[in-house]
Amino acid sequence: MNDNTLFKAHPVFIYNMLKRFVFVLILPVLKGAVQYVLYRRISGVILLESVALVFILFLSVWRLVSFRIVIKDDYLYITDGVIIKKRAALPIAEISTITVTADFILDLLKAKNVSINTESGIYGKKDFSFKLYKTDVDRLLDMVYGKKPQIEVRFTAEKIALLSATASSALTGLIVGGPIIYRLGKLLNIGVLAVLNDITELSKSIKSYFPPIVNAITIAFIAVYGVSFLVALARNMFFRISVGGKRVEIKSGLYYKRQRTFLVSSVKDVCIAQTPLMRAFRIYTMRVGIGGYGGENGEKSTVVPAMTKKDLKSGFSSLFPVLNCKTEFINPKKDSFSRRRFLLLPNIYALLIFGITAGLIILLPSFERLFLFGGLVSLGFDLYFGFISVKKQNTGGISFGEEVVAKGISGYTYYEMYTKKNNIGKITVKRYPVDVIQNTCRVSVAVRSESADKVKVLVLPYEKLKNKIEKVYGIKSH
Amino acid sequence: MTVTPPKKTGTLLKIRLGIIFLLLSGIIVYLSFLFSFALLYALIPLFALYLFISFFYIPRFISSTSVYVSSEGVTVTYGVFIKTEHILPVLRLVFTETTVTPLSRAFGVCSVSFSGVKAKVKTPEILIADAMKITKYIENEKAKGYER
Known part of the structure; x- marks a missing residue:
């Protein structure tokens, strides 16, 4: 690439520039406060405030005008700053992802937020972030990643809804919905307590063995889960993936549009996951780990919201050949002692639940039905945990070769991670006393980059695993 | 160099x-x-x-500060009481950044920061011409690395 193309920032970028200088506006106020404490009078604050405002406006406009991005000889040069001038020389090959976002205001102004991420920089912070004209964004992406992808895969509304449903949690709903309900309540002159009263009244009308508080909790839980589902649905709406050459583009969003572009070569690992809700529908989601620190989503990008595993592998193995690998798995031991090891924690939890529930009922008999409900719910979770633990033994496994594949369960979610052997950053082999007796171990493999995927497999035959690691990586364990 | x-x-x-x-x-x-x-x-x-x-x-x-750049990597050495040496392999470098302040511009110097994977090293101010030479040199070495 021998172009020498210049990109200037969109005028709306001035807002970001202004934000950095806002502290200057506090100085005249501070001066006024000090003056009042010392002399019991305030003068010249408005004049100073106006001067400060003009000053920061001048600096921001100057900075906006001097901001430039130049693409030249496979390098991206980003020049920013007026008083302290910075010029970054970024090799295009080192770019992990370019994320483009726009809310409806930016959409109206024909502008887009662009963030460029590399493997360097601070985790959770975008390396370079700015606002460009819509047309410039397309030009920039074309120059960095080559021509726009032609093949576009769209997903049905049900699949998007499924992704949203499985990605939602009541906690998210509470965080997002709580303040909205509170504000709405204030606006309509009904407090949160009134809303809770309504929920309790509604729950009283539902006839069940359990007290109304149980019904109220259930209704509130479903309501906040509903809010979380709606938020996730709006975020995932219009989800589509475009593939062309080496470029992958993922777009989604209703009110806040997000577009993430990356090269297939930047993909460090491919992870197929199945949450408990997805298990009910026998579908999986697929996401890729990209070796760059980004903003909101870290390094992971969902590629497929919901699909059967067979369709996932057949549809995407040409894009990610690592999915095609056929290697021999080392699986957890299947004997009855190992099974008991897998079920140890669920059994302990069950005993604890029985004990605590019985104890509480004896101590506070008037709340018997409430404690019984709590105990039953906890027992339900524990039963599911037991089922997951058995699944951990049956489906877990790891294979080492040119590709590394690890299958395991973390929390309640099943993971299948595919990566090249050179992309593995750390292999941890742990042995507890019972492992030494049984000649087993637990292994966790993590991909070579911070916050990337990590899969743990338990009760694996130690000698077999040790030999395999030695053969593949040439590293002897001591 | x-x-x-x-x-x-x-x-x-x-x-x-x-x-x-x-x-x-x-x-x-x-x-x-x-x-x-x-x-x-x-x-x-x-x-x-x-x-x-x-x-x-x-x-x-x-006098204790030096920036050594070779095809293999960048070594930045400094320190009076505690001597520190940062070694960054060229191929693990992600990008370089030069920073100029009004004062340093008046003196014709600027600082260079080397950002690698989980690493960032900033040099004390060196001549702007030297900074440009280093940046260009690294660009060339990285390009050779990509070709390999």
């Missing part, structure tokens, strides 16, 4: 230090007018510290 900071980097650091010293002295003098003139005694250790950093630490810091 080995690059060391020019003498004017020392002068620049001394000017910056002088500004900080003057600001702190101003605050102390102002506070002494408000509260007690005894506060002016604080100027003595402050001035001693200024002299120590200015005439002992900065010259030694400048």
Whole structure:
């Protein structure tokens, strides 16, 4: 690439520039406060405030005008700053992802937020972030990643809804919905307590063995889960993936549009996951780990919201050949002692639940039905945990070769991670006393980059695993 | 290629230090007018510290600093009491960034920062021409690396 193309920032970028200088506006106020404490009078604050405002406006406009991005000889040069001038020389090959976002205001102004991420920089912070004209964004992406992808895969509304449903949690709903309900309540002159009263009244009308508080909790839980589902649905709406050459583009969003572009070569690992809700529908989601620190989503990008595993592998193995690998798995031991090891924690939890529930009922008999409900719910979770633990033994496994594949369960979610052997950053082999007796171990493999995927497999035959690691990586364990 | 900071980097650091010293002295003098003139005694250790950093630490810091760039990597060495050496392999470098402030621009110097995977090393101010040479050299070496 021998172009020498210049990109200037969109005028709306001035807002970001202004934000950095806002502290200057506090100085005249501070001066006024000090003056009042010392002399019991305030003068010249408005004049100073106006001067400060003009000053920061001048600096921001100057900075906006001097901001430039130049693409030249496979390098991206980003020049920013007026008083302290910075010029970054970024090799295009080192770019992990370019994320483009726009809310409806930016959409109206024909502008887009662009963030460029590399493997360097601070985790959770975008390396370079700015606002460009819509047309410039397309030009920039074309120059960095080559021509726009032609093949576009769209997903049905049900699949998007499924992704949203499985990605939602009541906690998210509470965080997002709580303040909205509170504000709405204030606006309509009904407090949160009134809303809770309504929920309790509604729950009283539902006839069940359990007290109304149980019904109220259930209704509130479903309501906040509903809010979380709606938020996730709006975020995932219009989800589509475009593939062309080496470029992958993922777009989604209703009110806040997000577009993430990356090269297939930047993909460090491919992870197929199945949450408990997805298990009910026998579908999986697929996401890729990209070796760059980004903003909101870290390094992971969902590629497929919901699909059967067979369709996932057949549809995407040409894009990610690592999915095609056929290697021999080392699986957890299947004997009855190992099974008991897998079920140890669920059994302990069950005993604890029985004990605590019985104890509480004896101590506070008037709340018997409430404690019984709590105990039953906890027992339900524990039963599911037991089922997951058995699944951990049956489906877990790891294979080492040119590709590394690890299958395991973390929390309640099943993971299948595919990566090249050179992309593995750390292999941890742990042995507890019972492992030494049984000649087993637990292994966790993590991909070579911070916050990337990590899969743990338990009760694996130690000698077999040790030999395999030695053969593949040439590293002897001591 | 080995690059060391020019003498004017020392002068620049001394000017910056002088500004900080003057600001702190101003605050102390102002506070002494408000509260007690005894506060002016604080100027003595402050001035001693200024002299120590200015005439002992900065010259030694400048002479101890060097940036060595080769096809293999970048080595940045500095330190008076604690010697530090940062070694960054060229292929693990992600991007370089030059920073110029109005004062450093007046002196014709700028600092270069090397950002690698989980690493960032910033050099003291070196000549702008040297900084450009280093950046260009790394660009070429990285390009060769990609070709390989």
